[in-house]
Every structure is written in C-alpha cells, then in structure tokens.
Amino acid sequence: MRDLRFLRPVDERITLKYGAGGRAMRALIEQIFADGFGEPEGGGVGLAAMDDGAVLRIGDRWLVITTDSHVVRPRFFPGGDIGRLAVAGTVNDLAMMGATEPLALTCAAIIEEGFARDELARIWASIRQTCLEAGTTVVTGDTKVMGRGELDGLVLNTTGVAITDRFVRDNGLRPGDRLLVTGTVGDHGLAVMATRNELALEVELVSDVAPINGLVRAALAAGGDGVVVMKDPTRGGLASALAEIAGKSGVGLVIDERAVPVKDAVRAAGELLGIDPLLVANEGKAVIGVRAEVADAVLEAVRRHPLGRDAALCGVCIAERAGAVVLETGFGRRLLGEAEGELQPRIC
Amino acid sequence: MNDLDALRFRDPVRAHALAEALAHHVRRAGRAPDEPVAVMHVCGSHEQAIARFGLRASFPAGLEVIMGPGCPVCVTDVPEVDEAVALARQGVRIATYGDMLRVPGTAQSLADARAAGAKVDVVYSVTQAVELARRLDEELVFFASGFETTAVATAAVVLAGPPVNFSILSAHKYIPPVMEIVAEMPGTRIEGFLAAGHAATITGWGVFEPFVARHGVPVVVAGFEPLDVLAGLVRLVELIASREVRVDNAYPRCVDKDGNREAQAVLWQVFAPIGGRWRGIAHVPNGNLRLRDEHARWDARRRFTIDLATLWDHAPSALVQHCQCGDIMAGIASPHDCTLFGKACTPDAPVGACMVSTEGTCRIWHQYGGQPDLRTIRGGARS
Amino acid sequence: MVSVDDGVAVVDFWGVKKVVRLDVVDVPVAPGDYVLNHVGFAIRRIPAEEIGDTLALYDELLRSSDGDLLAGDVRAELDAAEDHDR
Numbered sequence: 001m002r003d004l005r006f007l008r009p010v011d012e013r014i015t016l017k018y019g020a021g022g023r024a025m026r027a028l029i030e031q032i033f034a035d036g037f038g039e040p041e042g043g044g045v046g047l048a049a050m051d052d053g054a055v056l057r058i059g060d061r062w063l064v065i066t067t068d069s070h071v072v073r074p075r076f077f078p079g080g081d082i083g084r085l086a087v088a089g090t091v092n093d094l095a096m097m098g099a100t101e102p103l104a105l106t107c108a109a110i111i112e113e114g115f116a117r118d119e120l121a122r123i124w125a126s127i128r129q130t131c132l133e134a135g136t137t138v139v140t141g142d143t144k145v146m147g148r149g150e151l152d153g154l155v156l157n158t159t160g161v162a163i164t165d166r167f168v169r170d171n172g173l174r175p176g177d178r179l180l181v182t183g184t185v186g187d188h189g190l191a192v193m194a195t196r197n198e199l200a201l202e203v204e205l206v207s208d209v210a211p212i213n214g215l216v217r218a219a220l221a222a223g224g225d226g227v228v229v230m231k232d233p234t235r236g237g238l239a240s241a242l243a244e245i246a247g248k249s250g251v252g253l254v255i256d257e258r259a260v261p262v263k264d265a266v267r268a269a270g271e272l273l274g275i276d277p278l279l280v281a282n283e284g285k286a287v288i289g290v291r292a293e294v295a296d297a298v299l300e301a302v303r304r305h306p307l308g309r310d311a312a313l314c315g316v317c318i319a320e321r322a323g324a325v326v327l328e329t330g331f332g333r334r335l336l337g338e339a340e341g342e343l344q345p346r347i348c
Numbered sequence: 349m350n351d352l353d354a355l356r357f358r359d360p361v362r363a364h365a366l367a368e369a370l371a372h373h374v375r376r377a378g379r380a381p382d383e384p385v386a387v388m389h390v391c392g393s394h395e396q397a398i399a400r401f402g403l404r405a406s407f408p409a410g411l412e413v414i415m416g417p418g419c420p421v422c423v424t425d426v427p428e429v430d431e432a433v434a435l436a437r438q439g440v441r442i443a444t445y446g447d448m449l450r451v452p453g454t455a456q457s458l459a460d461a462r463a464a465g466a467k468v469d470v471v472y473s474v475t476q477a478v479e480l481a482r483r484l485d486e487e488l489v490f491f492a493s494g495f496e497t498t499a500v501a502t503a504a505v506v507l508a509g510p511p512v513n514f515s516i517l518s519a520h521k522y523i524p525p526v527m528e529i530v531a532e533m534p535g536t537r538i539e540g541f542l543a544a545g546h547a548a549t550i551t552g553w554g555v556f557e558p559f560v561a562r563h564g565v566p567v568v569v570a571g572f573e574p575l576d577v578l579a580g581l582v583r584l585v586e587l588i589a590s591r592e593v594r595v596d597n598a599y600p601r602c603v604d605k606d607g608n609r610e611a612q613a614v615l616w617q618v619f620a621p622i623g624g625r626w627r628g629i630a631h632v633p634n635g636n637l638r639l640r641d642e643h644a645r646w647d648a649r650r651r652f653t654i655d656l657a658t659l660w661d662h663a664p665s666a667l668v669q670h671c672q673c674g675d676i677m678a679g680i681a682s683p684h685d686c687t688l689f690g691k692a693c694t695p696d697a698p699v700g701a702c703m704v705s706t707e708g709t710c711r712i713w714h715q716y717g718g719q720p721d722l723r724t725i726r727g728g729a730r731s
Numbered sequence: 732m733v734s735v736d737d738g739v740a741v742v743d744f745w746g747v748k749k750v751v752r753l754d755v756v757d758v759p760v761a762p763g764d765y766v767l768n769h770v771g772f773a774i775r776r777i778p779a780e781e782i783g784d785t786l787a788l789y790d791e792l793l794r795s796s797d798g799d800l801l802a803g804d805v806r807a808e809l810d811a812a813e814d815h816d817r
Contacts, residue, residue: 015463017696024696194747202741202748268745276400330360331574332402337715362789369793473771475752494770501772504754549767549775579789586792600788601781602767608775610757 020235020339026050045097045169052093052232053160055167062167064099066090067159075123075153077192079207080283082156083126088211088283089234090160091134095213096170096230096286098220099162102134102213108142110155123154134211136160168220171248172228178295179253179315180288182215182308183208184261185238189280190269203269210284215305219288222301229289236339237279241287242315242325243338249289252321255336257329259314279339289317357573363406366578370585371408377589384412386537387584390527391544392419392705393572399712401574411585415712417526417677418544420494420519421447421705423626428519429453431654432491435517436466438655441484442517443469443477444491447705450698457704458491474505481514489648493519497546499637500611503618506639506646517648520637522621523547524555529630531563535680538565540584545571545599550615552607556595564593571599618643627701628674673700676709683713690714732764740773742766 017024034047042057053066070086080088087105094102107127111120131137191205212232220227229249233241238260246253262277270277284307290298295313302308325336377385389395395415398404407413417423430453436442442458449459449470462468471477474490481488492502499520506516527541543556548569556567566587570580580598587596597603617640624636639647648654670688675681683689683702693699695711702710733741738753740760749768753760756773760766765782766773 011697013463015459020696023694203746265746268747272744272747272749327402329400329402331358331363332405334399334402334405357786362786365793366789475771497769497774500755500774501752501770504752504772508754546767546769546774575789579792582792598788599785601777601785602775608755608757611755611774614755 023338045167049169051170052096053099055097058163062099062164064094064097064162064164064167065159066093066097067157068093070156070158071152071154072192073152074192074195075119077195077207078205079188079191080209081123081126082154083123084130084209085283086156086158087127087130087134087136088209090158091136091211091213092232092284092286094160094162095211095216096168096232097164098166098168098216098230099164100213100217100220101164102136102160102162104137104139104161105131106140106142106157106159107138108144108157110144110146110151110157112151112153113145113148115153120154130211134213166225168227168230170229170231170245171250173245173249173251173253173289173317174228175251175317175319176292177228177251177289177317178292178313179242179255179317180290180295180299180302180311180313181233181238181260182212182219182286182288182302183284183310184263184266185233185282185285186262186266186270186277186280188283189237190266190273190275190277193273193275193280194269201269201272203265205263205265205269208282208284210307212284212286212307215302215307216286216288218301218305218308219286219298223288223290223294223298226291226294227288227298228291229287231287233282233285233287235281237277237281238287239276239278239325239336240338242336243323245287245289246325247323249317250322251317251319252323253315253325254318255315255325255327257327259312261310261312278336357571357575358401359575363574363578366575366582367406367408369582370411370578373582373585373589374408374410377410377585379410381410384410385539385585385588386412386414387540387542387581387588388414388416388530388538389542389544389570390416390418390523390530391542391547392422392708393546394418394542394544394570394577395709395712397572397574397577399715403574403577406578407581411581413542413581414538415677415709416530416538416541417626417629418523419677419702419705419708420498420521421445421451422673422677422701422708423521423526423629424448424451424493424519424701425625425627426452426454427625427656428517429457430455430656431649432458432489432517433461433466434654434656435489435648435652436461436468437464438652439467440652441467441469441486441488442491443471443480443488445472445493446470448491448493448519450704451701452698452704474502478505478510478514481511484513487513487515487651489515489517489652491517491519493521495521495523495544495547496615496637497544497550499619500550500615503614506618506643507614510646515646515648515651516639518619518637518639520619521626521632522635522637524551524559525621525634526626526629526632527556527559528562529632531559531565533680539588540566540568542577542580542584543567543569545569545576545602548597548599548603548607550608550611552605553595553597553603554605555607560593560595566593566596568596569599569603571602628671628677671700673702673710676702683710686710732760732762732766734762735760740766742768742773 018028037047039046045055056063068089072082075082187208191207194201194203194205229245231241266277302311327336429451433453433456450457458468477490553569568580568584583598619637620640621634622638623633626632644650672681672686693703698704702708733743751768751773760776765777767775
C-alpha cells in the first residue's frame with residue numbers, strides 16, 4: 001500500500017518526462033490509460049500487465065497484438081530511418097511475446113503540411129524493405145495531414161498482429177535463471193544522439209535498428225520452454241528492461257558489467273556525453289531470460305544468427321534483493337538504476 | 349586488448365590492490381568500530397565515479413566517505429532559479445545546461461516554465477549558446493552554472509566578444525570558500541578533504557595551503573578515474589593515520605602547485621567573487637562569481653529588469669519544507685535520513701536540488717543504489 | 732589531439748572526434764598531445780610522460796612503511812601486464 005503522506009500533487013501538465021519510458025510514464029499509464037480496463041476474458045495479457053503487447057485467446061491458440069507510435073529526430077539517421085524503426089519496433093514487440101511470425105501490420109501516418117513527397121516515398125521504401133526482412137506486410141493504414149507547425153514533420157503509428165501457440169511474458173524468472181543479451185547495447189540511442197549538430201561530435205555510430213523475429217525464433221527453437229522471459233531494451237535501455245523483468249518476476253539480478261557487450265565507439269561517445277550506454281535505446285536487441293540448463297544452447301543458437309553474433313550471457317537471477325539489479329563493475333558493485341526523465345548530457 | 353581496456357586508470361588489478369592499501373591505513377588509524385575515519389569530497393564528479401564504478405562496495409568498514417557541497421547545480425539557490433524563471437516568463441529566451449532545467453525555484457523550475465510556453469533551450473556548452481544567439485534575432489540569456497572550472501569557459505566567451513543580443517545570468521560558484529564553511533560547521537566530523545582535480549587544474553593545489561594551515565586537516569587533490577579516486581583516498585587516510593597535516597597532490601598528470609595561470613587570468617578578469625547564499629548551506633563569503641563592472645554589458649541582471657513579483661501567484665510546494673538537501677550537502681545527513689527520499693522526491697519529480705542534478709547526492713543514491721551494503725551477495729554473474 | 736586550427740582543436744576520444752576550444756590552455760599544444768577537456772574547452776595539456784609518473788606514484792602508495800602491500804601474485808600479474816603493454 002502506498003504511503004499517502006508521500007504522495008505528490010500530480011503534475012497539472014504532461015511534461016516530456018512522461019514520454020521517456022521510465023517511472024513517470026508507467027505512473028501515467030496506471031493512473032489514466034489502464035484505469036478501468038481489466039484483464040481480457042479467457043486468460044491472456046491485458047493493458048494492466050504493461051507488457052510489450054496484448055494476448056487474446058482464439059480457440060486453443062493466442063492472438064498477440066501490439067501498437068506503437070514513432071517520432072524520431074532526425075528521421076534519417078545512420079543505420080536506419082523512421083520507417084524501419086516503426087516496422088522493426090512493432091515486429092520486435094510481437095516477437096518479445098513469443099510471436100515470431102507476424103501476420104501483418106497496419107501503418108498510419110500523420111503528416112505535417114508541406115512535407116516533401118519524395119521523403120515520404122523514401123520512408124515507405126524503407127518500410128517495404130524492412131517488412132521483407134521480417135517476413136510480413138502492411139495491410140491497412142490511415143492518412144491525416146495537419147497544418148504547418150501543428151506537429152514535427154511526421155508521426156507513424158504501426159500495429160502488428162500474430163498468432164502463436166505459446167506466449168512468453170516478462171515475469172517468469174526464478175533464482176538460478178540466466179540472462180542473455182543478444183548483442184551490443186547502446187548503439188541506437190547514442191547513434192541518434194551523436195547526429196545532433198550541437199553536440200559537435202564526429203563519430204561513426206550506427207543504429208542497430210532491425211527486426212529480430214528470426215533471431216528470437218532461433219532462440220525459442222533452441223531453448224523451448226526454458227526461455228522464460230523476453231524484453232526488447234528500447235527506450236530506457238538495458239537498465240529499464242532489466243529493472244522491469246526483475247520487478248515483475250520478484251527476483252534479484254546480478255549483472256556482470258564487463259560481460260555486457262558495448263562497442264568501443266559507443267562507450268566513448270557515452271563517456272563524452274556523460275550518458276551510460278546501459279540507459280539508452282536499442283532497436284534490434286533482446287534480453288532473454290533462460291533456465292540455466294538451456295543457457296548454452298540458446299546462446300549458441302543466437303550467436304549463429306547474423307544479428308546475434310555478439311550475444312553474451314551476462315547475468316544470473318538470485319533470490320535476494322527482489323526487484324533490484326546489482327551490477328558487478330569489476331571494481332565493486334552497485335545497483336543499476338533506471339533512466340528517469342529526459343536523458344541530459346552532464347555539464348562536465 | 350581494446351583501446352578502452354588499455355585505459356590504465358581503470359585497471360581492476362591495481363584497484364583491488366589500492367582498496368587493500370586503503371583498508372590497511374584505516375586499520376592503522378586504530379579507531380573504535382563506531383568512530384569511522386570520516387573524509388569528505390567536494391566534487392560531484394568524485395561521487396559520480398564512486399557510484400558508477402561501485403567503489404563503495406570496495407571501501408573498508410571503518411571509512412566513511414561523505415559527499416560535500418560539490419554539485420554546482422544543487423547549490424544554485426532558489427532566488428537564482430527564480431530570476432531565470434521570471435526572465436523566461438517575461439518572454440526572454442533562456443539557454444542553460446540540461447541539469448539546470450529541473451532545479452526547483454520558489455514556484456517553478458525552468459522545465460515547468462517551458463511546459464507553460466516559455467522559450468528555454470538546453471545547450472551543452474556556452475559556445476553553443478553563443479552560436480544560438482548569433483542565429484537569432486532576439487535576446488538570449490545564458491543561465492550559467494558550475495564551479496570555477498566551468499566559469500573559465502564562460503569567461504573565455506565574454507573575452508572573445510559575444511554578439512550584442514547575448515548576456516549571462518551567472519550562478520557560477522567558487523569552491524574554496526565553502527570548504528571553510530564546512531570545516532567550521534559545529535559538530536563536523538570531517539578529518540580530511542578530497543579536493544576536485546579539475547578545479548585544482550585551474551587553481552593549482554597551492555590554493556589549499558592556507559586552508560590546511562587554518563583548519564589543521566589534510567587535503568588531497570584527486571582525479572576521477574577509479575584508480576585516481578582510490579589512490580587519493582589511500583593518500584588521505586594515510587595522512588590522517590600518521591597525523592600529518594598538509595596538502596598532497598595525487599593527480600600530478602593534471603594538477604601542479606600554481607595551476608593554469610592563463611585560465612586564472614581569464615576567470616578573474618571577467619568575474620569577481622562576492623558573497624551569496626548556497627542552497628541549503630549558508631551564506632558563503634566570496635562563494636559566488638559575478639561579472640565585473642567592466643563586463644556589465646554582458647550581465648543579464650544589469651541588462652533586464654527582472655520582475656520576481658510575477659512568481660508570487662504560485663504557492664511554493666509544501667514538500668520543500670521537509671527537504672533536507674542542506675544537511676545532506678553539508679555531510680550531516682544522508683539521503684536515507686530524509687522522509688521524502690525516493691518517495692515524494694524522485695529524479696522525475698524532484699523536490700530538492702540534490703535530486704535534480706546528475707551530480708546530486710540524492711540523485712546518485714537513487715540511481716546507483718546509494719549506500720546499501722553490496723559487499724555480501726550470494727551467487728554472482730560469473731559462475 | 733588530431734589537428735589545431737585558429738584557437739580550436741579536433742580531439743580524438745577513442746574514435747569519437749570532438750572540437751575543443753583552446754582559449755585558456757596555458758601552454759602551446761600540438762597534434763599528438765593529450766588534453767584535459769571541460770565543457771568544450773581544453774584546460775590543460777597532459778604530457779604523456781606524466782601518465783606514467785602518476786601510475787608510478789600509485790604503485791608507490793602500495794609500498795607502505797609496512798612493506799609491499801601487494802600480494803606476490805598481484806605484483807606478478809601487474810608486471811606481466813606491463814610486459815604485455817610493451
């Protein structure tokens with residue numbers, strides 16, 4: 001029960017922190033969006049679970065559905081663009097629920113008056129290409145045009161649906177389970193940040209944005225029921241994903257920081273900006289929790305996939321310190337906190 | 349071996365050896381279990397390094413490392429934030445470091461003002477603020493925070509001749525005077541200070557000699573990599589254990605006795621120290637940096653009439669009265685002593701300034717887990 | 732430091748290039764030098780030999796009046812790592 005003495009007056013206005021993927025956003029969802037919507041009939045997963053998607057019973061199978069809105073500045077960044085981001089984000093959210101065969105996507109566009117037709121065509125070419133990689137297609141959409149200045153260029157909304165025999169939630173860890181990260185972390189967040197002129201950084205960073213349903217399919221095939229948790233560490237990064245699965249599973253996590261793969265250039269850019277690569281978005285990665293007995297088999301399967309070559313086992317679940325993520329730094333230990341609010345580069 | 353592993357100031361083998369040495373000198377000090385050796389660092393970047401690398405888990409029992417008033421954003425006082433917020437509400441464009449956005453004023457922070465429509469830009473350097481002013485057709489006020497190291501950058505920009513629509517609202521602070529305040533605080537247990545390597549790069553370690561002579565406590569200048577912090581602490585505890593009172597430089601690759609004279613000249617040519625309040629601490633004589641009269645034309649306080657009355661229709665938050673930032677920054681209390689910490693006061697909804705800045709004690713404790721004892725945990729990531 | 736041009740230098744930080752201003756650095760700097768950067772300003776040139784001096788100082792801290800605090804195996808490991816560096 002929350003101690004009422006410490007409840008803050010709720011902000012009267014929605015500030016940017018509510019979109020940052022941390023505690024503020026979860027509170028907003030709980031207090032407004034999920035309020036009054038219960039669990040779906042016949043089991044499954046509803047809004048209150050705040051998982052990557054919803055799961056509805058269809059006979060003896062499960063329908064998985066997820067939706068995302070996308071804005072990114074700049075719209076074209078090293079390694080991808082807003083169209084690729086939209087498709088990969090939605091396909092990956094389905095895959096994190098265990099649904100690796102997306103039936104189809106919808107894609108709605110809200111466009112600012114004056115937007116270049118040519119740019120729109122390039123974005124849609126990227127959407128088609130990414131759908132091809134993921135083995136899916138766009139089947140319906142919607143178009144709105146708003147006046148100049150009423151939004152920043154382009155907003156995309158994508159919804160994805162898939163059917164699966166077994167779904168994977170984000171709360172199934174128990175002590176002794178292992179954690180696997182499917183590749184280097186921090187690439188997308190720091191690549192996008194480094195494109196901002198005002199940071200005056202010159203660096204070859206490339207976003208990892210990619211659909212990883214194929215990789216997840218391989219992991220599930222190798223690990224079967226031993227794959228107990230999956231989460232894509234998008235906004236909020238690896239730290240938020242780990243905090244969420246630790247909290248929902250009621251276990252503690254011990255992570256070996258030196259085992260978490262991070263590219264040198266990403267680490268360096270992070271140092272310069274005072275931003276921890278573990279706190280920034282990834283768009284083509286997953287954290288997979290597995291029973292210890294299948295850990296090596298899953299790792300091997302993931303590493304055989306072209307998008308999983310840098311995969312590593314980096315953590316273990318413990319019964320102590322439920323909900324906490326303990327980071328072993330090589331110098332000592334600390335608790336890994338979640339990103340809160342907007343990420344701001346430090347003064348020095 | 350990759351480039352970053354070759355970074356020798358992050359060598360875990362040496363780090364473990366230094367932690368052993370630290371334990372040795374703490375034992376040598378021969379204290380009762382309830383009387384730990386208490387030292388203070390006065391730099392947010394030291395706390396950042398200690399927290400980020402999990403160094404507290406490697407500190408020996410019997411050593412207490414207290415974070416002092418070393419976070420420039422945290423000590424920015426309410427009236428200074430109020431001035432920036434009032435200017436923003438008057439329609440003047442404000443540029444500032446990201447950390448400053450959420451520092452609470454009496455009624456609003458700059459983030460609140462921005463959400464309500466004020467023009468507030470986040471910049472990463474004063475140079476960027478100047479470039480922004482050059483592109484704009486309107487007045488731009490740079491709300492400047494930071495200690496002497498950061499003030500040097502602001503001063504250099506003033507001397508380089510910024511555009512006429514650029515001005516500075518200085519909340520710059522000067523560290524040496526506040527060390528005097530902390531050393532003289534009644535009930536203080538601080539037996540030695542770890543001084544900030546970057547600030548000392550500018551001032552030189554010699555600046556601490558009069559302080560050491562006056563207060564009879566040792567000062568060690570230390571850098572910010574894990575080995576730098578550990579080595580600085582080893583040296584400091586070694587001095588305490590042998591009752592030696594002097595300044596020691598444990599960061600010789602960046603700091604010498606006289607410091608960067610050119611930077612000092614730039615700093616003091618533009619800024620003059622004046623007394624002022626530091627949030628939660630006290631009035632600090634010579635603790636604030638104000639633009640000299642010769643540079644009055646760049647001083648936002650002298651360019652604009654700042655109407656603070658517009659703020660008073662907002663009631664201050666009642667929570668602020670329970671905030672213990674002052675005691676925390678003075679090293680008398682820890683975040684866990686504060687009833688708001690982690691509950692009503694979190695990084696996404698900060699009450700006090702210590703929760704606002706990435707260098708603030710409360711923020712760092714919240715983010716990195718503060719000082720829970722992580723020395724014993726069964727099972728490990730490597731098994 | 733990669734290049735110097737009119738009071739501004741490009742520095743390379745493990746593959747990331749960044750522009751820093753040289754207004755307040757107190758000694759002449761040249762490509763190849765290390766500098767300490769603070770909010771986009773170089774505040775000190777760091778001579779390469781001083782990096783070795785600092786490490787030597789830290790190792791000195793480990794040899795206290797009570798003798799060598801480094802366990803034999805750790806000392807051996809450090810020595811081996813240094814041989815490897817060369």
